[in-house]
Amino acid sequence: xxxxxxxxxxxxxxxxxxxxxxxxxxxxxxxxxxxxxxxxxxxxxxxxxxxxxxxxxxxxxxxxxxxxxx
Numbered sequence: 001x002x003x004x005x006x007x008x009x010x011x012x013x014x015x016x017x018x019x020x021x022x023x024x025x026x027x028x029x030x031x032x033x034x035x036x037x038x039x040x041x042x043x044x045x046x047x048x049x050x051x052x053x054x055x056x057x058x059x060x061x062x063x064x065x066x067x068x069x070x
Contacts, residue, residue, distance in 0.1 A: 011038060012046040019056055020066045027062040 015034070019025055031043050047064065050056040055068040 008042075008046075011042065012049055015043075015046050016050050016055055019050070019064050020068075022066075024063055024065045027058065027064050030064065 015030070018030065018033075027047065031040065034043065047056070047058070051058060055066070057065050057067045059065065
């Protein structure tokens with residue numbers, strides 16, 4: 001269980017890092033980039049967590065924006 005939690009945290013950190021480095025990215029493009037390594041459900045959960053924590057926002061066009069202070 002701890003190993004699975006660690007993997008989930010690392011995945012969310014990696015997605016957050018990618019969004020941070022790009023500043024903004026269409027959600028579909030980001031998923032297309034990682035879809036061979038994770039399920040859509042996992043992707044949605046991680047993006048949801050990043051949004052809930054205030055690190056990322058998503059606009060009406062489904063573009064993800066890094067919103068946390070650098």
